Amino acid sequence: MLSKLFGSAVYGVNASVVTIEVAVDTGVGFFIVGLPDGAIKESQHRVETAIKHLGFMFPRQKVVVNLAPADIRKEGSAYDLAISVGVLQASGQIYSQHLEEYMLMGELSLDGTLRPVRGVLPIAIEARRNKFKGFILPKENAAEAAIVNNLEVIPVESLEEAIEFLTDKKKITPIESNTRDIFADAQDYYEADFAHVQGQENIKRALEIAAAGGHNVIMIGPPGAGKTMLAKRLPSILPPMSLQEALETTKIHSVAGKLASNASLIAHRPFRSPHHTISDVALVGGGGIPQPGEISLSHNGVLFLDELPEFKRTVLEVMRQPLEERRVTISRAKVSVDFPANFMLISSMNPCPCGYYNHPEKECVCPSGAVQRYLNKISGPLLDRIDLHVEVTPVSFDEMISTRKTETSAEIRVRVIRAREIQTKRFEATPQIYSNAMMPSQMVKEVCEINTACKNMLKRAMEKLRLSARAYDRILKVARTIADLDASANIEIQHLSEAIHYRNLDRENWAG
Secondary structure, three states, rough: OEEEEEEEEEEEOOEEEEEEEEEEOOEEEEEOOOOHHHHHHHHHHHHHHHHHHHOOOOOOEEEEEEOOOOOOOOOOOEEEEEEEHHHHHOOOOOOOOHHHHHHEOOOOOOOOOEEEOOOOOHHHHHHHHHOOOEEEHHHHHHHHHHOOOOOEEEOOOHHHHHHHHHHHOOOOOOOOOOOOHHHHHHHHOOOOHHHHHOHHHHHHHHHHHHHOOOOEEEOOOOOOOOOHHHHHHHHHHHHHHOHHHHHHHHHHHOOOOOOOOOOOOOOOOOOEOOOOOOOOOHHHEEOOOEOOHHHHHOOOOOOEOOOOOHHOOHHHHHOOOHHHHHHHEEEEOEEEEEEEEOOOEEEEEOOOOOOHHHOOOOOOOOOOOHHHHHOOOOOHHOOOOOOOOOOOOOOOHHHHHOOOOOHHHHHHHHHOOOOOOOHHHHOOOOOOOOOHHHHOOOHHHOOOOHHHHHHHHHHHHHOOOOOOHHHHHHHHHHHHHHHHHHHOOOOOOOHHHHHHHOEEEHOOOOOE
16 A cells, blocks of 8 residues: 655755655565665664554565655654654555645654654745645644644644544644744843943943944953953844744754744844854854754854954854855755855954953063964954954943943843834845945945045044055944934044944054
């Protein structure tokens, strides 16, 4: 006999339907065809043991499982549930007329219980697109799949429960969730808040500008100055995610297996902080069937690289293209996958190997030239993609013990949202650009016009501070964002002078 069921395979952040055909015929052996990986080939032992544990017989005949289309590689253990049900149907031990109405995914334990699987959200979206009635899956994944409307999400805890549902012996109420309510309820809570930070008003201001214009930032300062603490609070002042952004972000984390058990929608902008020992593949993504890396996991959020010069040169260089194109393309011999990578890069570094160059109290003990060599670990092209260079100084004792009330993240976020609304209106005719940081050079000339007084000041600044040519566009973009925060139609001298202040590393004599 032959049975036909449906599952799915995930490539990048999108899924495609996989037809699972099971035939039981005369002969001996268990065969899985259709480019399965090792985990799928091992499913025979999980399937056989689970079937016997439930009191059914595993066929002592030739069993052939075909995963179609046969020319696309499949991976993972999520096909266990469909293969088990297919074997029982093909061997005549159960009969269900609903197999082609549902998509089935789930990994089997030896006792027949189901374990959660990856990539449930894109699979659910694909099931709805292909007009399946429902999606049968492990209970732990049900909340994630329930985000998708117009699809029955059937949570089951075991193979036995799935069989009872498919054979009409048990009714299971589909899981339902109001995506918009879940999204709205989760948006306003942040564990880290700028209200907890004493002092560092100039750094808060720089991060507010970065959030308002989507600018990349590097913070330079001695150990213990608060660089990491400040960076962790940046997501709390970024504009709230739209529902579309939340779905995109959740899909990426689902594919990577980073969603918590029983989690549904990611409503906060992600904050990723990989260790400096990370490999370039782990950062950008990869694998036989490519998986998203840290760059894509920070999509619509923040990627924080602490101690930037300690990262391997090759790791830093792979970020150059994603920072410009806002996506990552991973090519293999048989597949090419695009992952979205629209993130803000926030990085920090010590000013020198000992950490105390330009410190107000402690003396730098690095030998001559060490500061410049340390800074040279970061390539010019990468530094060129960072708009704000901010020097962080240690907080004084008086500031640390101060009881003065500081601004909350919510108060700062109001100003950031207002500035972003101005930019949304400005770039409404260019859908691929929605923040000042994303403007190409030709658009900078149109959007960031300055008067004669500003031009003269910028010229003097570039000559006096010996700023490099690459700083010109960056200064104008940041000045435009500062003007937006002031709700000013034009870039004024005070906006431009503040923007010039944030180009420290471009100064020719900064490293001595």
